[in-house]
Amino acid sequence: MIVVTGATGQLGRLVIAALLKTVPAANIVAAVRSPEKASDLAALGVQVRRADYSDAASLDAALQGAEKILLISSNEIGQRLTQHRAVIDAAKRANVKLLAYELTDHGYEVVTACDGLRALEVAGSERPDVILVPYPGHVDVPFIAPVARARRIPLLFDTFISLYDTIVEDRGLRRPTSAIGRATHAADTVACRLANLVLCDTPAHADYFAAASGVDRNRFRT
Numbered sequence: 001m002i003v004v005t006g007a008t009g010q011l012g013r014l015v016i017a018a019l020l021k022t023v024p025a026a027n028i029v030a031a032v033r034s035p036e037k038a039s040d041l042a043a044l045g046v047q048v049r050r051a052d053y054s055d056a057a058s059l060d061a062a063l064q065g066a067e068k069i070l071l072i073s074s075n076e077i078g079q080r081l082t083q084h085r086a087v088i089d090a091a092k093r094a095n096v097k098l099l100a101y102e103l104t105d106h107g108y109e110v111v112t113a114c115d116g117l118r119a120l121e122v123a124g125s126e127r128p129d130v131i132l133v134p135y136p137g138h139v140d141v142p143f144i145a146p147v148a149r150a151r152r153i154p155l156l157f158d159t160f161i162s163l164y165d166t167i168v169e170d171r172g173l174r175r176p177t178s179a180i181g182r183a184t185h186a187a188d189t190v191a192c193r194l195a196n197l198v199l200c201d202t203p204a205h206a207d208y209f210a211a212a213s214g215v216d217r218n219r220f221r222t
Contacts, residue, residue: 001065003029003096005051005087006072008037010201010222011134011158015070016046031062053083059090069096072134120147129153133195135160138187145194157195159209164188189213197221 002019006012007030019028025045032038038048051062063069071087124147131148133141133156141157148155163184167173174180192198192213198220200206206220 001027001029001067003031003063003066003069004072005031005053005062005070007041007048008032008034009072010199011132012072013041015072016041020044020046029062029066053086054079056086056090059087060093063090063094063096066091066094066096120144124151130156132156132158133191134158136163138163138191141191141194148196154196155194156197156199157191158199159188159192159205160201161205162188162208162212164212165208185212192219195219 002023004012004015004019007016012030012032016028016030026047029047029049030038030041031049031051033050033052035042035048035050038046042048049062050058052058069087069091071084071091120143131144131153133144135158137157138159141155145155147153164181164187167184168176168181174184176182176185188209189212192209192215196219198206198209198215200209200220200222203222206217206222209215210217210220
């Protein structure tokens with residue numbers, strides 16, 4: 001049984017859609033914080049289970065019987081380390097390989113790198129079919145992109161939200177001309193320009209990033 005956490009998010013839905021092409025729906029578990037938001041997945045025959053990264057009991061229940069798991073990163077800044085550790089601990093209790101696991105029956109191998117250095121190591125030695133840099137990996141993309149380009153590995157960046165928009169325009173924590181304002185704008189722009197494909201939550205986000213970075217809108221996906 002394959003468990004996909006954060007299954008109601010953009011990446012989770014893409015993964016499940018891909019799995020459904022080769023895996024029976026009954027063998028796929030959509031682990032989500034709010035099961036009511038996954039009614040469409042349940043209608044396809046996918047098992048929907050409640051899984052809150054901050055609730056160990058819910059994680060144990062969600063991973064029951066799991067053989068493989070895809071951990072999709074939490075979007076709660078400042079809580080990720082604790083929450084991801086909770087998922088890892090639950091996966092160990094369920095005898096699931098978490099950080100590196102294989103979908104060998106379908107010809108895929110997926111390696112999870114927890115930081116930019118590990119991603120460089122994987123890209124340089126194992127040559128994956130694709131590299132996905134999740135949010136907030138804006139500063140990781142410039143380091144990984146040269147290796148990905150040299151080895152002809154597609155690089156995907158899940159931008160989620162703009163660092164510049166969050167800090168400068170939305171919260172007003174820094175002025176646009178401040179050092180942090182310039183740095184966050186540069187981080188957004190460079191990451192979008194270096195990635196082969198940029199994943200965004202909504203078309204409006206894609207429009208924003210395309211305009212702000214000067215990158216062709218066709219390179220963005222929602």
